[in-house]
Structures are given as structure tokens and as C-alpha cells.
Amino acid sequence: xxxxxxxxxxxxxHLGTPTIEIxxxxxxxxxxxxxxxKPLACEIFILGxxxxxxxxxxxxxxxxxxxILGKLAELTDAGIPIHFFVGNHDMWMxxxxxxxxxxxxxxxxxxxxxxxxxxxVGHGDFKYKFMKTVFRNPLCQWLFGIVPPAIGVGxxxxxxxxxxxxxxxxEKKFLGEENEWLISYSKERSAKERIDYxxxxxxxxxxxxxxxxxxxxINLGDWxxxxxxxxxxxNSFKLTSAYPALxxxxxxxxxx
Numbered sequence: 699x700x701x702x703x704x705x706x707x708x709x710x711x712h713l714g715t716p717t718i719e720i721x722x723x724x725x726x727x728x729x730x731x732x733x734x735x736k737p738l739a740c741e742i743f744i745l746g747x748x749x750x751x752x753x754x755x756x757x758x759x760x761x762x763x764x765x766i767l768g769k770l771a772e773l774t775d776a777g778i779p780i781h782f783f784v785g786n787h788d789m790w791m792x793x794x795x796x797x798x799x800x801x802x803x804x805x806x807x808x809x810x811x812x813x814x815x816x817x818x819v820g821h822g823d824f825k826y827k828f829m830k831t832v833f834r835n836p837l838c839q840w841l842f843g844i845v846p847p848a849i850g851v852g853x854x855x856x857x858x859x860x861x862x863x864x865x866x867x868x869e870k871k872f873l874g875e876e877n878e879w880l881i882s883y884s885k886e887r888s889a890k891e892r893i894d895y896x897x898x899x900x901x902x903x904x905x906x907x908x909x910x911x912x913x914x915x916i917n918l919g920d921w922x923x924x925x926x927x928x929x930x931x932x933n934s935f936k937l938t939s940a941y942p943a944l945x946x947x948x949x950x951x952x953x954x
Contacts, residue, residue, distance in 0.1 A: 704738050705812055707928035709745035709821070709899025710920035712787065713763055724921060729769045731927075731940050739778050741812075745899035745918060746785025746821035754792040767799065774800040783807070785821040785900065813932045815894040818887070822880050822898030822917070870923075872903060872949045881907055884915040885953070895935055897928060904948040906937045919948070 711728060713721050732742075752760055774780055780801045784791050795801040807820025875881055884896040888909055896915045904919030904926040916937055919926035924947055925940040939945045 702738065703740035703931070704735070705741045705743070705930040706735055706739055707743045707745065707819075707897055707916075707918055707930070708921070709918040710747045710785070710902055710922070711766075712747055712750040712920070712922055713766065714760075715750040718762075725763065725765050727925065727940075728921060729765050731925075732769050732773065736773060736776070736778070739773070741779050741781070742773065743781045743783070743819055743897070745783045745819065745897070746823070747787045747899065748782070748785075749788045752788035753790040754794050759794055770801060771799050781819075783819065783821045783899075786823040809893070812930060815930070815935075816892060817895045817897055817930075818884075818893050819897045822900035824879075824883060870903065872905065872951075875907070875951070875954060878905070878907075880917065881905075881915050884913070885909060888913040895930070904937060904939075906948060906950045908952045910953045924948075 711724065713725055715721060770780060781804065782795055782801050783804045791803050795803050807818055810817045810819060880898055880901060887893065888911060893913055899918050901917040902920040903917060904924050905915065905917040907915040914935065916928055916935065918928055924944050926937060926948065927940065929936045929938065937948055
């Protein structure tokens with residue numbers, strides 16, 4: 699990789715919520731950002747929950763999202779690799795991204811080495827293991843697939859909104875080193891192997907937490923409230939916002 703190239707990390711767009719109009723404004727903002735970073739981006743990681751709900755029927759995908767999908771296709775056509783980690787809101791990926799957009803899709807966290815640094819990347823929804831096991835079961839997917847889309851998508855959107863509402867208060871507050879379970883997970887993992895950056899989404903709160911051994915836990919925040927993203931180059935990893943006024947919202951902390 700050239701020393702001036704950069705790798706970008708984004709997460710939790712939740713397109714489709716809370717209204718079509720607000721979602722469309724967010725989608726346009728994301729497309730503008732992706733256009734801006736295209737000249738220097740050598741790789742892009744999207745860490746899940748791009749949509750508030752996504753299900754790929756055999757011959758049908760959800761309506762809308764043409765701007766973001768078209769922009770992602772443009773980027774991969776230009777030779778920029780894109781990695782997508784499914785989230786708990788868009789886990790039902792069944793080949794559309796790979797075939798139509800040339801995007802690599804991951805269903806579990808994965809380690810990478812970039813610029814001489816080791817990264818562990820994933821959505822971060824480890825607490826949903828049982829739910830994911832059920833929802834990824836081929837029989838469960840088939841049963842949902844035979845429900846008419848108007849009913850199935852309507853039900854899924856309802857429960858998705860309920861889930862977002864229940865989590866919204868927790869997501870806005872940093873719970874401290876001992877109560878942030880992704881920090882606890884990263885701390886335990888870093889004691890077993892050297893990982894320079896633990897990069898996750900799901901939490902919706904932008905957090906940059908450094909452990910005593912120098913490893914860092916990065917939560918990418920979201921594009922609902924913070925418009926935050928990660929950027930890795932040959933020198934460092936930076937968690938920042940597309941809007942400078944929001945950078946003060948990023949939680950920066952160290953292990954006590």
C-alpha cells in the first residue's frame with residue numbers, strides 16, 4: 699500500500715429509519731462522504747447495520763437504497779475493495795452483495811493485517827449469539843421467505859423499531875470501563891494475543907479506548923447522530939466525524 703493511502707471504517711447507517719425522508723437525507727450524506735474519500739481510499743470496511751432491516755428473497759431485495767448501492771458498486775468497479783460485516787439488523791445476506799456489488803460479506807469477526815498492524819474487525823453484536831443462530835437457520839430463513847413481503851417486511855420493521863427504541867437511552871451514555879462489554883471482550887482477547895486495534899460497530903457511541911498494553915478498542919459510533927468513521931493509514935488510526943462540530947462527542951479514555 700502507498701503511504702498516502704487510507705483505509706476507512708464505517709458502521710450503523712440504519713437506512714430506512716425512522717422515516718423515508720430522514721433516511722433519504724442520511725443516505726445522500728453517506729454518498730457524498732464516499733464520493734469525497736474515493737481518491738485516497740484503498741479499502742473500505744462497513745461493519746453492519748447498513749439497513750434497519752434487510753432480507754434477500756430469492757428474486758427480490760428490499761425497495762429503495764439505490765443511491766448507496768449504486769455508489770458502492772461504483773467504488774468496487776473502480777478497484778476499491780469493500781468488506782461488509784453483517785449486523786443484527788441485516789444478517790440475512792444471501793449473495794446479492796457478492797454477485798451484484800462485488801463486496802465481500804462476513805458473518806463473523808475476522809482478523810486482518812494492514813500497514814503492519816493487526817486488526818480484529820466485526821459488527822460487535824456478540825450478545826445476540828442465540829438470536830443469530832436461530833435467524834441463520836436455513837429452515838427459519840425459508841419460513842420467513844414464504845411469508846408475503848408486505849407482511850414479513852412490515853413485521854420486521856415493527857420489531858426493528860421497537861429494538862432501536864429500547865436501546866436508544868443506553869447508546870447515548872458511556873457506561874464506564876467495567877460495564878462496556880465490548881471493552882471487556884477486547885481486554886480479555888488482548889491478554890491472549892497481540893491485536894493493535896479492535897474495531898466494532900453496534901454500540902452506536904463513538905469510543906476510542908486504549909489499554910495499558912497499547913491496544914485500542916474503537917467503536918465507530920453511527921451515522922444517525924455522530925457521522926463518525928475510522929481512518930487507518932501508515933502512521934495511525936483516527937476516529938473522527940465527517941462534521942467537525944461533532945468530534946467533541948467522541949469518548950476518548952484509557953484503561954485505569
